Amino acid sequence: GEAHCLEVATGAMVWERKLADEFEIWSMGCRASPLIDGERLILFVGAKPGATVMALDKRTGQTLWQAMDDKISNSSPMLIESADGRRHLIVWSTDAVFSLEPETGHLEWRQAMTTSNNDCVATPVRVGKRLLIGGLMMEDRGGTEMPAILWPKEWNAPMKRLLSNTSTALVGETVLYSPRMKGELVCLDTATGEEKWKADGLTESKTGASLHLTATGEGKAFLFSDEGVLIRARLSPEGYEELSRAKVIEPTSPFGGKMMAWTPPAYANGHGFFRNDREVVCVSLRAGP
Known part of the structure; x- marks a missing residue:
């Protein structure tokens, strides 16, 4: 529940906010990534009362606005x-997906999204008018109107989520x-949700399975498994x-009687970076001689 601003050159403290001293914050909260929007630092902290999401002045740490009383999740907010x-x-x-006006925190729309497994980790993805x-696939209708639900057609909360709750x-x-949550990789039609194919065998996990996908161009991708x-x-x-596969790191996070590697990797300059506990x-990702 703490937010710190440091000087890049020296690491010296510019300001800090101990939000747990000001609000009621779950001890395992504050796991979403902070978001910079102009002069605003947007935090998804799940604080009560009335501060599920907060915007701070990034230069001073002062509160610009706070909004909502929803429960925290692990999914990082995004701007569209x-x-x-x-x-x-x-x-x-963990209760819904909602849209806030980033300048004021004003609620624009909210869609209940309680499901049978409320560990929301995946980041929302926007392509064209679809979200x-x-x-849950939605389509933008413009303005502050709630997007239309494209699929699944029968949308009632609570219900089983169609795709993964951990992987974007x-x-x-x-x-x-x-x-999907049992480890299969699926290809779906974005307009209808119709399954075109399913691939098994990417991971042996059937609960807590994750596959972090990163496009590399020309129809190829890296998939990092749990x-x-x-x-x-x-x-x-x-x-x-x-095309190929290689063990790059040991899974060390206990879950369901086995060890898991859940942390998403990072890729830069022909290298992959992988972390466990x-x-x-x-590792080098460049082709050998």
Whole structure:
């Protein structure tokens, strides 16, 4: 529940806020990534009363606005722009997905999204006028009106989420690629949600499974599994083609009687960076001689 601003050059403290001294904050909260929007530092902290989301002045740490009483999740908020040019802050809590005006925190719309497994980790994905939140595909109608629900057609909360609650999908104009919670990788039509194909065997996990997908161009992608395995594959609407795989790090997080590697990797300059509870591993992703 603490927010700190440090000087980049020296690490000296510029300001700090001990939000747990000001609000009621769950001890395991504050796991979403902070978001910078101009002069605003937007935090998804799940604080009560009335501060699920907060905007601070990034230079002073003073509160600019606070909003909502929803429960915290692990999903990081994102900014999108609708067809009419309006900007929206999209937040996925354990209770709902909602849109706030980023300048004021004013609630624009809210869709209940309580499901049978409320561990929301995946980040919402925007492509064109469409917005995917977990297993809910919505389409922008402009202004502050709530987006239309494209699929699933029968949307009632609570219900089982269609896709993964831990892994963010790769979404294109016509198809998307996403893990499901039992570890399968599926290709779905973005307009209808119809399944085009399913690939098994990417991970042996059946609960808590995760596959972090990163597009690398030319229809190829890296998939990092909860078993600490990096897979290189070609993805297309026609099917899944595995090109290679290698164990890059040991899973160390206990869950369901086995160890998991849940932390998403980072990629830069031809290298992959992987972390568990004990170490950080850097591997070269460049082709050998």
